[in-house]
Amino acid sequence: MHAGTAVDPDDHPILARRLSRRRLIALDGVLVLAYACALLSTGPTGISSSSAPPLPAPVPWERLVLIAAATAPVAVGRIWPLPVFAVVLAVTAVAVVRYAAWGPFLSAAFALYTVAVTVPSRHWWQRWLPGLAIASLTVAGLAGAARAGEAFWWRGSPGLLLLGFAALLGAWQLGRAARQRRAFAIRGRAARTTGRHGGTPADSPRTA
Numbered sequence: 001m002h003a004g005t006a007v008d009p010d011d012h013p014i015l016a017r018r019l020s021r022r023r024l025i026a027l028d029g030v031l032v033l034a035y036a037c038a039l040l041s042t043g044p045t046g047i048s049s050s051s052a053p054p055l056p057a058p059v060p061w062e063r064l065v066l067i068a069a070a071t072a073p074v075a076v077g078r079i080w081p082l083p084v085f086a087v088v089l090a091v092t093a094v095a096v097v098r099y100a101a102w103g104p105f106l107s108a109a110f111a112l113y114t115v116a117v118t119v120p121s122r123h124w125w126q127r128w129l130p131g132l133a134i135a136s137l138t139v140a141g142l143a144g145a146a147r148a149g150e151a152f153w154w155r156g157s158p159g160l161l162l163l164g165f166a167a168l169l170g171a172w173q174l175g176r177a178a179r180q181r182r183a184f185a186i187r188g189r190a191a192r193t194t195g196r197h198g199g200t201p202a203d204s205p206r207t208a
Contacts, residue, residue, distance in 0.1 A: 029075040036071040063100045077114040085111040093140035105164035109171040116175025130172040
């Protein structure tokens with residue numbers, strides 16, 4: 001490299017290096033495992049109080065199954081983003097109804113982020129995925145309130161739902177922004193590559 005020559009980040013091997021798809025999936029698996037272990041080491045999210053009404057008796061293995069079903073699919077979200085999000089959202093809704101939820105729905109938010117980054121919005125329902133998810137969890141919250149009765153309001157479940165809604169909306173916005181940045185970067189690299197190899201089509205000689 002000559003002195004005074006600017007370094008293009010696209011030509012620099014370190015700056016251009018990215019993790020392969022297989023390594024990204026492996027990294028997702030490690031994060032999912034760590035998150036699942038953190039959830040299993042804590043109880044259901046909520047505000048405990050000695051004056052709070054008792055909850056319905058839970059099934060001993062219920063929370064373990066729900067956490068595994070809601071977190072394990074996220075590890076392959078880059079392969080099947082939409083099916084994974086549908087599964088995780090459904091399991092999260094069941095957890096809300098059964099009062100075995102974890103806060104604030106980070107597995108569903110991460111799955112939605114992956115959808116926003118990788119899946120183009122070709123259909124109307126894809127653009128409304130955050131709204132559909134929030135509507136589903138709202139229905140689940142109403143069902144959970146009817147099941148748990150007064151304990152639903154004493155133990156902070158409405159606040160958990162609001163935090164979950166914020167996490168879903170934030171994940172969607174961040175994912176769409178990341179997708180747009182990638183599209184702009186690809187267009188910029190394509191334009192620079194075209195300029196290095198003879199200019200734009202408008203600069204090419206016209207034939208008579």
